[in-house]
Amino acid sequence: MKILVAVKRVVDYAVKVRVRPDRTGVETANVKMSMNPFCEIAVEEALRLREAGAAAEVVAATVGPAQSADTLRTALAMGADRAVHVLHDQDPARPLLPLAVAKILRAVALQEKPDLVILGKQAIDDDCNQTGQMLAGLLQWPQGTFASKIILDTEKQKATVEREVDGGIESICLDLPAVITTDLRLNQPRYATLPNIMKAKSKVIKKIAPEDLGVDIRSDMEVIEVNEPPKRKAGVILSSVDELLDKLKNEARVL
Amino acid sequence: MARREAARLLHRLGPLAVESPTRGMPHSQHESTNRIVNSCRRFHWIPSLQRPLCGPTTSGGIYEGQSSANKACEVQKRTFGSAATHIQRNPAYSELNSDDVSYFKSVLGENGVVQDEDRVMSCKCRLDGRLAVVPQGGNTGLVGGSVPVYDEVIVGLAGMDKIISFDNVNGILTSEAGCVLENLSKLVENEGFIMPLDLGAKGSCHIGGNISTNAGGLRFIRYGSLHGSVLGLEVVLADGTILDMLTTLRKDNTGYDLKHLFIGSEGSLGVVTKISVLTPAKLPSTNVAFLSCNDYKSCQKLLLAARRSLGEILSAFEFMDHHCIDLAMRHVEGVHNPLPASPYKFYVLIETTGSDESYDKTKLEAFLLRSMEDGLVADGVIAQDISQATNFWQIREGISEASVKVGAVYKYDLSIPVEKLYDIVEEMRCRLGDSAEVLGYGHLGDGNLHLNIVSSKYDDNTLGRIEPFVYEWTSAQRGSISAEHGLGLMKAEKIHYSKSPEAVQLMASIKKLLDPNSILNPYKVLPQSVL
Numbered sequence: 001m002k003i004l005v006a007v008k009r010v011v012d013y014a015v016k017v018r019v020r021p022d023r024t025g026v027e028t029a030n031v032k033m034s035m036n037p038f039c040e041i042a043v044e045e046a047l048r049l050r051e052a053g054a055a056a057e058v059v060a061a062t063v064g065p066a067q068s069a070d071t072l073r074t075a076l077a078m079g080a081d082r083a084v085h086v087l088h089d090q091d092p093a094r095p096l097l098p099l100a101v102a103k104i105l106r107a108v109a110l111q112e113k114p115d116l117v118i119l120g121k122q123a124i125d126d127d128c129n130q131t132g133q134m135l136a137g138l139l140q141w142p143q144g145t146f147a148s149k150i151i152l153d154t155e156k157q158k159a160t161v162e163r164e165v166d167g168g169i170e171s172i173c174l175d176l177p178a179v180i181t182t183d184l185r186l187n188q189p190r191y192a193t194l195p196n197i198m199k200a201k202s203k204v205i206k207k208i209a210p211e212d213l214g215v216d217i218r219s220d221m222e223v224i225e226v227n228e229p230p231k232r233k234a235g236v237i238l239s240s241v242d243e244l245l246d247k248l249k250n251e252a253r254v255l
Numbered sequence: 256m257a258r259r260e261a262a263r264l265l266h267r268l269g270p271l272a273v274e275s276p277t278r279g280m281p282h283s284q285h286e287s288t289n290r291i292v293n294s295c296r297r298f299h300w301i302p303s304l305q306r307p308l309c310g311p312t313t314s315g316g317i318y319e320g321q322s323s324a325n326k327a328c329e330v331q332k333r334t335f336g337s338a339a340t341h342i343q344r345n346p347a348y349s350e351l352n353s354d355d356v357s358y359f360k361s362v363l364g365e366n367g368v369v370q371d372e373d374r375v376m377s378c379k380c381r382l383d384g385r386l387a388v389v390p391q392g393g394n395t396g397l398v399g400g401s402v403p404v405y406d407e408v409i410v411g412l413a414g415m416d417k418i419i420s421f422d423n424v425n426g427i428l429t430s431e432a433g434c435v436l437e438n439l440s441k442l443v444e445n446e447g448f449i450m451p452l453d454l455g456a457k458g459s460c461h462i463g464g465n466i467s468t469n470a471g472g473l474r475f476i477r478y479g480s481l482h483g484s485v486l487g488l489e490v491v492l493a494d495g496t497i498l499d500m501l502t503t504l505r506k507d508n509t510g511y512d513l514k515h516l517f518i519g520s521e522g523s524l525g526v527v528t529k530i531s532v533l534t535p536a537k538l539p540s541t542n543v544a545f546l547s548c549n550d551y552k553s554c555q556k557l558l559l560a561a562r563r564s565l566g567e568i569l570s571a572f573e574f575m576d577h578h579c580i581d582l583a584m585r586h587v588e589g590v591h592n593p594l595p596a597s598p599y600k601f602y603v604l605i606e607t608t609g610s611d612e613s614y615d616k617t618k619l620e621a622f623l624l625r626s627m628e629d630g631l632v633a634d635g636v637i638a639q640d641i642s643q644a645t646n647f648w649q650i651r652e653g654i655s656e657a658s659v660k661v662g663a664v665y666k667y668d669l670s671i672p673v674e675k676l677y678d679i680v681e682e683m684r685c686r687l688g689d690s691a692e693v694l695g696y697g698h699l700g701d702g703n704l705h706l707n708i709v710s711s712k713y714d715d716n717t718l719g720r721i722e723p724f725v726y727e728w729t730s731a732q733r734g735s736i737s738a739e740h741g742l743g744l745m746k747a748e749k750i751h752y753s754k755s756p757e758a759v760q761l762m763a764s765i766k767k768l769l770d771p772n773s774i775l776n777p778y779k780v781l782p783q784s785v786l
Contacts, residue, residue, distance in 0.1 A: 012640050012641045013640065013641065013642060014640070014641035014645065015641065030539040032539070032540075032541075032612070032640075032641060034639060034641070035639065035640065037640075037642075040639075040640075067613075070613065077637075077639075188591070191545075191593050191594075191636035191637075191638070191639070191643060192637055192639055193636050194546075194632065194634065194635040195627075197620060197623075197624070197637065198624050
């Protein structure tokens with residue numbers, strides 16, 4: 001069985017993000033970039049499934065500029081078998097949206113023919129939480145999102161997924177092939193050990209252009225301006241209910 | 256205004272002496288926090304009285320560790336005087352009386368003077384009159400240098416925490432001495448620079464204290480000693496003279512460079528009130544690797560290889576033995592072992608800092624893979640993002656805190672030639688057997704071993720088996736008995752293990768010249784016999 005894992009290169013989780021002075025986007029020059037934490041969890045889960053014998057091959061894929069190859073190398077250093085790099089140079093005014101990414105991943109999935117596609121539930125730069133769901137829709141495959149536990153039954157070709165939902169944990173059963181997106185508590189990603197980093201050097205990264213996949217990724221959306229949220233104003237301690245009513249009526253205008 | 260006050264205070268101090276308690280300790284600070292009023296004044300004078308010879312705690316090391324240790328278990332106290340020479344209170348010092356207290360209040364205001372109400376003694380007869388003083392910063396010192404021994408008045412500099420200026424072209428920071436290191440770090444990092452030193456105690460230690468003790472820390476291997484980074488100081492001398500050497504010049508060869516006397520003098524020659532320090536540029540790319548080695552010799556060879564292969568990007572090289580890792584895993588919160596499968600004896604943390612991410616990473620990977628092939632490294636991991644790197648550092652920085660949680664810690668900070676560095680750890684293990692756990696870790700890149708011996712409780716028997724053997728051993732290797740922690744009270748009588756008698760005599764002459772009444776931080780740094 002083959003597992004396809006999609007990963008994304010984002011600004012590192014620990015970096016304090018700033019808006020560029022020209023307000024076209026977030027400052028990414030000279031800023032540490034890493035694999036999206038949810039994607040790390042996705043890679044880890046795929047590796048664990050392979051180690052448990054449920055899968056034979058783990059393929060990592062990403063859509064991004066040349067530097068995204070670093071992210072793929074991290075996935076390979078963790079233990080993925082090979083990688084696919086769909087090259088796309090980011091234009092900050094017309095960023096790649098989840099729908100476009102989902103279309104590309106669909107094309108990759110149709111080529112690779114995996115039994116399972118695992119993605120992080122969302123990227124920490126746009127927080128969209130859409131790619132996995134859209135991909136499942138485009139492929140017409142079942143989806144298990146916000147997975148906190150995955151159990152594969154290769155004989156019956158089913159996956160039991162426990163999902164973290166608002167009300168608690170929901171358990172669903174999916175027929176394979178399926179799309180799963182990972183949530184934080186699924187696992188603790190492993191470190192990239194030196195022996196694995198060494199092995200990763202000989203692993204293959206296949207480079208493709210979106211046109212080769214026959215996907216049109218023209219964006220309908222244009223980013224006009226990016227601003228920081230307004231600074232939080234200090235609160236005011238009021239002395240009476242009358243004052244509260246007055247402020248709600250005249251300042252906040254909610255009454 | 257602060258400087259004049261400081262000067263007046265010290266001038267007045269000439270004639271006075273006070274009984275003060277072990278107020279400086281983190282413990283009592285917690286208990287008496289409601290008494291210590293945080294004021295806008297420049298100095299805190301804390302005259303209050305207590306039983307003499309209450310020694311400072313050994314575990315006054317890391318502030319954060321102390322507070323969490325307090326919650327978990329009772330932190331043990333240890334009197335420094337136990338095996339060392341019994342220090343008598345020098346009767347030449349005067350005692351505090353109400354006139355003095357009212358004078359302090361007149362200079363600092365009602366809030367600037369803190370007194371322990373139930374212990375204030377009534378007027379005592381004034382002797383010849385010299386009031387002894389202990390300058391105190393963040394109280395994270397590990398040799399009792401910031402804690403009064405008898406009734407010295409504590410001069411707390413926490414109120415002097417203003418940033419005076421930051422030159423963001425040259426990276427020169429000028430600030431008052433009471434600024435916390437972590438706050439300064441954050442400030443300069445916002446401007447694209449970093450502080451030249453970094454230590455586990457950064458959340459509490461003051462830059463004035465760092466300079467007075469010539470603190471080393473984790474970045475020493477890359478940015479060198481504070482003697483190189485500090486550009487200027489303002490110091491208040493014992494007689495109240497304000498010595499203004501606060502320059503921001505990189506080069507100034509006019510006369511004797513006096514600031515070096517005060518850097519590392521542990522408050523015994525003057526009180527540092529303002530500092531100017533050169534901050535290096537913050538480089539964007541940091542890579543951290545956590546490695547395991549089979550034996551100590553490999554660690555040494557790895558250091559040599561790292562210097563050659565990583566060269567200019569090497570910014571930290573720390574080592575620790577497996578006892579330290581076990582301890583850290585048990586007691587430090589939120590860390591997990593990067594190399595769980597390795598039962599190796601030694602672990603090394605290497606950090607590189609450079610300007611090009613991919614170039615540095617390639618260099619580091621190539622170096623580590625080569626080291627693996629050469630058998631120097633048994634196993635290792637490279638951090639893939641900042642959270643992983645932070646985890647590695649938390650393990651290394653948490654060892655000291657973790658050892659406090661076990662029980663009693665005997666801490667030694669030794670500079671030893673690199674080839675022999677680990678031998679003392681093994682010798683101590685032989686000497687102590689099962690009675691205590693011996694941890695060896697430290698800045699291998701600087702030849703600095705932190706020897707920590709941990710046992711369930713303090714007892715003189717164990718202490719007797721450690722000291723003076725550890726000092727004699729170090730002396731025999733021509734090493735330093737205090738690489739970066741200083742002498743303070745703990746090692747005041749031990750300077751002869753690492754310095755010649757002629758040198759010590761000259762130090763005493765300088766001390767007598769700058770502080771003839773010996774009121775600054777008495778009983779510390781130099782042995783009583785030479786003063």
